[in-house]
Amino acid sequence: MQTVLPYLELRRMFSEQEAETPFPVTVDRLAGIWHCTPRYVKAIVRTLHEQGWIEWQPGRGRGHTSTLTLRMDADELLLQEVRRRMEQGEVQEAMELLNRFGGPAVKDRFLDWMSEGIGFSTQQVSDTVQETLRLPVYRSITTLDPGLVYYAFDCHLARQVFHTLVEYDDEQGRVLPGIAHSWESRSDAAEWTFHLRKGILFHHGRELTAEDVVYTLSRLRDNPARFAGGWRFQGISQLEALNRKTVRIRLREPNHLLPRFLSTIPAAVVPREVVERDEAGFAQVPVGTGPFRVVSRTGGRCVLEAFPAHFRGRAHLDRVELLILAGLDAGRLKEPDWTSIMTSHGENSSASREALLSGGSGWNSLETRFTCCSLLVFNQAKPGPQRHPAFREALHHMLDREALIAELGGDRICPAHGFQPKPSGRGDTAAGTQKRSGPDIAALLEESGCGGEPLKLVTYPYHEADARWIAERAASFGVQVELTVRSTAEWGDTASLAEYDCQLYGVVVGGDEVRELELYLQGNFFAPLWDEATAEAVRQEAAGIFREAEEAGRRERLAKLEQRIRETHAVLFLVHKSTNTAFHQSVRGVRVNSYGWVDFDRIWFHPEPE
Numbered sequence: 001m002q003t004v005l006p007y008l009e010l011r012r013m014f015s016e017q018e019a020e021t022p023f024p025v026t027v028d029r030l031a032g033i034w035h036c037t038p039r040y041v042k043a044i045v046r047t048l049h050e051q052g053w054i055e056w057q058p059g060r061g062r063g064h065t066s067t068l069t070l071r072m073d074a075d076e077l078l079l080q081e082v083r084r085r086m087e088q089g090e091v092q093e094a095m096e097l098l099n100r101f102g103g104p105a106v107k108d109r110f111l112d113w114m115s116e117g118i119g120f121s122t123q124q125v126s127d128t129v130q131e132t133l134r135l136p137v138y139r140s141i142t143t144l145d146p147g148l149v150y151y152a153f154d155c156h157l158a159r160q161v162f163h164t165l166v167e168y169d170d171e172q173g174r175v176l177p178g179i180a181h182s183w184e185s186r187s188d189a190a191e192w193t194f195h196l197r198k199g200i201l202f203h204h205g206r207e208l209t210a211e212d213v214v215y216t217l218s219r220l221r222d223n224p225a226r227f228a229g230g231w232r233f234q235g236i237s238q239l240e241a242l243n244r245k246t247v248r249i250r251l252r253e254p255n256h257l258l259p260r261f262l263s264t265i266p267a268a269v270v271p272r273e274v275v276e277r278d279e280a281g282f283a284q285v286p287v288g289t290g291p292f293r294v295v296s297r298t299g300g301r302c303v304l305e306a307f308p309a310h311f312r313g314r315a316h317l318d319r320v321e322l323l324i325l326a327g328l329d330a331g332r333l334k335e336p337d338w339t340s341i342m343t344s345h346g347e348n349s350s351a352s353r354e355a356l357l358s359g360g361s362g363w364n365s366l367e368t369r370f371t372c373c374s375l376l377v378f379n380q381a382k383p384g385p386q387r388h389p390a391f392r393e394a395l396h397h398m399l400d401r402e403a404l405i406a407e408l409g410g411d412r413i414c415p416a417h418g419f420q421p422k423p424s425g426r427g428d429t430a431a432g433t434q435k436r437s438g439p440d441i442a443a444l445l446e447e448s449g450c451g452g453e454p455l456k457l458v459t460y461p462y463h464e465a466d467a468r469w470i471a472e473r474a475a476s477f478g479v480q481v482e483l484t485v486r487s488t489a490e491w492g493d494t495a496s497l498a499e500y501d502c503q504l505y506g507v508v509v510g511g512d513e514v515r516e517l518e519l520y521l522q523g524n525f526f527a528p529l530w531d532e533a534t535a536e537a538v539r540q541e542a543a544g545i546f547r548e549a550e551e552a553g554r555r556e557r558l559a560k561l562e563q564r565i566r567e568t569h570a571v572l573f574l575v576h577k578s579t580n581t582a583f584h585q586s587v588r589g590v591r592v593n594s595y596g597w598v599d600f601d602r603i604w605f606h607p608e609p610e
Helices: 004-013 027-034 038-050 074-087 091-101 104-117 152-161 210-221 228-233 258-262 272-277 279-284 350-358 389-398 401-408 438-448 461-475 494-499 513-521 532-547 551-567
Strands: 023-025 054-057 066-070 119-125 128-137 166-169 174-177 180-185 191-196 236-243 246-251 292-297 301-306 319-324 341-344 363-378 412-415 455-459 481-485 502-507 571-584
Touching (some): 004 027, 004 038, 091 104, 152 292, 166 258, 174 180, 191 210, 191 258, 210 236, 258 513, 272 279, 389 438, 389 461, 401 412, 401 461, 455 461, 461 481, 461 502, 513 532
Parallel strands (some): 128 319
Antiparallel strands (some): 023 066, 054 066, 119 128, 180 191, 292 301, 301 319
């Protein structure tokens, strides 16, 4: 019989009772606490007594009062149980138990213990030494199906497990070979041919062929309502496997960005038979061609192992264990003295940021700034105050970004006036950034015809603090905000977000023109929220961007789109946030990718001198 939970419930209910001090209680009272029958209460009490956790003197007769003495230290018992579950891989269950019954002191003791086991370790397995990197992650994994990924962390993990036809190097600004070793196009960019490498294996052992590429792209193109990233491939008129290693793609209109589209995570090549056999299972434990394969995944832990047959050679690390500690404060983990890496992704923890930036002997620190830009996006497709430009402008002037940064701190670095800041890191002086006074804001509200109806704002936990700050700020100007905080899983249900007047979330653009286009055209970002005039302007500019062969020309058109949404206040740019990564000097190959995370296949550990 599992008795830890009943004892913890007992101790919480009678928290005012001192240990080793008898007090009266009835069987019926215990039945109410444990939600069971009186008969089962007696079985639990008998087991707890035999374990020495309680003393029990039964009352005589039905309904009479008995005497209970609590003997076991509940904090010690909780800590033992949480450790046991963690060691058995039941991370989610352990976290639920800790959050339900643990106070600050117990959580501190748990995190002290956790810190000892986090980081780089070696273990003798058979006749080899296995190198493992164990990392805490303070957010859940939503999906690992590359066609469905939405959050930056999910994209990062998919990047470790899958490969695309071609790859984009952020630093060089070039498209490089991936699964395809070579490609060519007609001069008008309306027909493309890709030649695949030989001998690329999926994790389950089958060789990748051109048919897998055709299936992958058809899956996205033919189901745009399900796969938000399918917009990239709506212009494909014909997909053809000319032979096992050659793919031809014909387009309805020229598109010079097609190779860039093919380098994005949604276009990662998947094995048809695995997906069609069990699509839900594939999203949980996928099969790709990447440097790591997923060997297990639960709600609390995801384990990756190096794929020995990877076409570019085996990764240096043997194993990566991600502990999903959603709900815990990243800053509570102590900085250990192990040779590993530690990444802070805006976990609302100033302690974490301070630990990372303060460094120490033997530690290196690099900062990738502005990996996330927070936005307030208005739903102009539904009735409400947010449809009037004057109301949106009024809200823009209410929200003092500098005050938001000063009051909330953390990883909020500077006000945002666009998707990307000026190189100085202090924003820019874009049109419309001049502050307005209280009377000016009141005049704008009056012009909008706002009748006092509440503004319905929705966000997810990562941006909850910002959302509450916005609600308080708006209230000081007489605007009521109704805030809804949805889980990251619920946020993926785009259709249900249509009932809200505005959405608060963050985007990771990183100077990538395709990611910027994604915001305008993808169904789970701005596209469903436009008014008709904005939607038509976006369609026209996007068509022009696809036809433009030179990046400079595409950037100019994207700048016009950004200027439009800034001047109409269709989107309010709030703040830029940073990512900081600290790593021990023995760690080599640390490079923060465009998602703000470290690619596991690049990391290796230089042995410490003896």
